[in-house]
Amino acid sequence: MAALLALSGCSNEPAGSDDFEIPRFDPLVNQVEQGKVGRSSDHWIEMKNSADEWERVGLIFGYADDYGECLKAIAGLKQVNFAREYRCVPAN
Structure with a gap:
């Protein structure tokens, strides 16, 4: 039941805009924070954007070692995109 869920998308909104909101993102975050899927803690993949802020762009869950799989995904x-900075962050 291993998965990588891509959360980022294209938008015409500038980085950091309060008007831009991903539909159903908050309920997803709430559900993920309530408990892990599988044996190990789930992990967000975060990417540093052009405004120097960390954005959640993916979720790794369902592996025996979610952190290790997150590092492989990064x-x-x-x-493909060597200039970007990524990190793995515990999701629950």
Whole structure:
């Protein structure tokens, strides 16, 4: 039941805009914070945006080692977009 859920999307809104909101994002975050899926803590993939802020762009869950799988996912992202800065953050 391993998965990577992409959360980011394209928008015409500037980074940090209060008007831009991802539909149903808050309920997803609330559900994830209530408990882990599988044996280990789930992890958000965060990316540093152009405003130097960390944004949640993915969620790793359902693996025996979610943190390790998060690092592997980031390694893949870095192959395609090496200039971006990513990190893994516990989700619950």
